[in-house]
Amino acid sequence: MGHIGTVNITAHKVNWAGTVLNSISTKLNNLHVRPSVPPMLVAAPVELSVEIPSTALDELIRGVEPRVSTEIGDDGVARIRLSRFRSGYIEVDPQLHGNTLWIKPRGLTLGSARVPVPGLAPAYPVRLPELPYGVTLTSVELGPGVVRVGATLREWQFDVPRAVLDELMNQLSVVGRPLDVIWPG
Structure with missing residues (x-):
């Protein structure tokens, strides 16, 4: 019914569940309108990227484990500190394998x-949870x-009523080449 292609969306300073994230970026690949009643906007696959500031990460971790504080320094190194050891910390490297985050000490x-x-x-x-x-x-x-x-x-x-889809096509046409939607029936 209508192939749009790839659409990139980025939002900055996003407040999510009481946490302020630096940014969330989404890449909607193969974005198209699937003919159905109502029409359906479909993208596959969708790539997400979330940038979390060190302070927000520390708040999230303290909510789960209050005895631990974390920071990611200006050097890009993650540090974990146990509350009972004020003068020391462990430098760690995170590695993702499937649904498990592995925290490997390095210093x-x-x-x-x-x-x-x-x-x-x-x-x-x-x-990590599902x-x-x-x-x-x-x-x-x-x-x-x-x-x-x-x-x-x-x-x-995402189900899209026709009026919303018409408005979306009009807005997308302004920033690029004109888009035409041919409605069935």
């Missing part, structure tokens, strides 16, 4: 002394003061 700092952790040190598994609508986590990356989480959704569908 230990006590006061002003930093000790590297041997490569054979075990990683700590954190089993995400709604079949969303699958694909990546976890650290940056200066942020963590970026990537995810995919195999297919997204």
Whole structure:
């Protein structure tokens, strides 16, 4: 009925469940209108990227485990501190494998002394909950003061009344080439 192609959407400073996220980016691949009553807007696959500031990540983790505080420094290194050890922290690398986040220690700092952790040190598994609508986590990356989480959704569908679809086509036509929708019947 109508093929739109790829649409990228980015929102900044998003308030989600009381947490302010730096940004959420969505890439809707193969976006098209499926003929049905009412018409359905469909994209497959959908790629998501969420940038979470270090302070928001710490609040989320403290909500689950109050004895632990976290930070991601300006150097892009994640640090975990137990509340009873004020003068030290563990530097860690997160790695995502399926539905499990593995936290691998890479260094230990006590006061002003930093000790590297041997490569054979075990990683700590954190089993992640199932995400709604079949969303699958694909990546976890650290940056200066942020963590970026990537995810995919195999297919997204949304019922669109004809009036809403007409308005959407008009708005998309303004920013690119003209779009025409041929309505059945």
